[in-house]
Amino acid sequence: MSCDLSVEIAGLHFKNPILAASGTFGYGLEFAPWFDLGRLGGICTKGLSLEPLEGNPPPRIVETHGGMLNAIGLQNIGVRAFVTEKLPLLRQFQTHIIANVFGSCFEEYLDVIRILEDAEGIAAYELNVSCPNVKAGGMEFGNDPDEAARLTEACKRIARRPIIVKLSPNAGDIVRVARAVEKAGADALSAINTILGLSVDVYTRRPRLATGMGGLSGPAITPIALRMVYQIASAVRIPVVFRTPASEFRETLPGDAFTAFGRRGKFLLLSLASGRVLAVNPMLTGRFQYVDPAVKLPAKTCLVLDIDGGRSLRYADERLMGKLYLLPADGLEAIPGWAAGGPDLLDPALTEDVWLARI
Ligand SMILES: Cc1cc2nc3c(=O)[nH]c(=O)nc-3n(C[C@H](O)[C@H](O)[C@H](O)COP(=O)(O)O)c2cc1C
CATH class of the missing domain: 3.20.190.10 (MutM-like, N-terminal)
Incomplete structure (x- = not known):
């Protein structure tokens, strides 16, 4: 017996609603020996930046009650290497590839998207707005509704593919950010990114992560994530009604x-x-x-x-x-x-x- 689990998001048809979250699934290919990636509705790639990044020094992952804290520091091979080394293999699988994009300023986000625009096999872009904007004193794009909207609008202007904005739970008011990016033309929203946290070693009295704070994920944050998804879905209209990008x-x-x-x-x-x-x-x-x-x-x-x-x-x-x-x-x-x-x-x-x- 088969059953239809397909969903429509941002004008794209997904065979099922299971999407691997960015950064938790590498570039996807690492998992190919273990199961058919084509069974997934989609894969959000590891965050891609203009230049390769080494990330933060270890320890950069620690286990916590019901979850984990990470401070990977967005380590990645850079968008050009992704396009030449990973994408040709990845696009052979019958699943939607969603490229997760980030930068330290507007121009970097746009440059990454421009490079991806020339490549085939990508279904949509997911903007990770939980990154410090170096040109705005290090404040995260996703914490400021106006900045997040300006970024969304700029990306929409150059992208031929749908733009999904991944919201940060660390924003003071995530619903305001959701409304602002919806108005700026986002085709869909994803929620939530990790929640800023700190874990301390009681013996050394030092943070357990080398960088101090990190992002909390896992079952520990599920009720918070669900609360936010509920609030956001009640406040915005995308992607529920528009089956072609709004x-x-x-x-x-x-x-x-x-x-x-x-x-x-x-x-x-x-x-x-x-x-x-x-x-x-x-x-x-x-x-x-x-x-x-x-x-x-x-x-x-x-x-x-x-x-x-x-x-x-x-x-x-x-x-x-x-x-x-x-x-x-x-x-x-x-x-x-x-x-x-x-x-x-x-x-x-x-x-x-x-x-x-x-x-
Ligand atoms: C190790 C690790 C790396 C991550 N890297 C990224 C990333 O590069 N870009 C991004 O938008 N989110 C990244 N995330 C956030 C996840 O995609 C997801 O939003 C978060 O883990 C919360 O969901 P979960 O509790 O179901 O894991 C990362 C999460 C983890 C645990």
């Missing part, structure tokens, strides 16, 4: 025109002059409004299109279960389950004979 809606819909309206199964199909289709599965609570823009915006409004003539077409979804796709008219098979759907109930070709033959 930025594509924002950047490519202005100036387009609706040419026809249709329906197939549960999908409303709004054809566009550009040859694309806005396909909407409103699920339980998705609702459209075609109103004067002065009319109060309903709660959980996901999409507002200002139409020529002065009215707005809005899509609101109380339970955020609906799905919006923006696809070429001949590319609707990309919608999960579309190809497997039978003939439409109201299709005249669905005669009694066809019906009987199919059941």
Whole structure:
């Protein structure tokens, strides 16, 4: 018996929701001798920087109650070596490769992404914003909603692939950061990175890590992580509703025109002059409004299109279960389950004979 565990995140279709977290799974290849990496939904690579990094001196990992503290210091071989040595092997596996990216300033993040943009076999970028910004006095990008948003926006501008922002639990208000990067165009969020901690050797009275503090991970932080995921998911709309990156809606819909309206199964199909289709599965609570823009915006409004003539077409979804796709008219098979759907109930070709033959 098989069961469909697939999920959609940032417009990407994952065969299951199991993703190896960055830094806990090396470059992925280290685990290839032990099982088929293609069974994973995705692999977030070790953090990649512009130049190779040696990381911190040992001891840089210590065990704690229910978890571990690490201060690896983002050791990695650098983005160029990743592209030439690891990626060609990694992309042979039937799984999504998500490149985890970091830098010590905006330009470094952008340079890493530029190098990855020329490589094939990467599904998305995950921005590790839990890094000190050397140009802002060493404050972590992810601790400041404005800086995190500016970084997200800059990366979005140059990336052809979805941007996932990995939030830091060490931010004063993680929900504010989540909202800011959502507004800046993030296609999805991941949570959470490690929580800053300290472990002391009671005999030497010294920190057990060479660097003093480190990042706490493991079962010890799961309830905190779940609390944050819950708060973030209640506050943002991505990636729940937009099944094509939200930025594509924002950047490519202005100036387009609706040419026809249709329906197939549960999908409303709004054809566009550009040859694309806005396909909407409103699920339980998705609702459209075609109103004067002065009319109060309903709660959980996901999409507002200002139409020529002065009215707005809005899509609101109380339970955020609906799905919006923006696809070429001949590319609707990309919608999960579309190809497997039978003939439409109201299709005249669905005669009694066809019906009987199919059941
Ligand atoms: C040894 C180690 C290295 C890590 N390296 C990275 C990294 O390079 N980039 C990143 O975004 N997160 C990194 N992380 C954070 C993990 O991806 C994950 O967010 C964190 O461990 C919390 O999840 P967990 O408690 O399920 O392990 C690292 C974690 C560990 C334990």
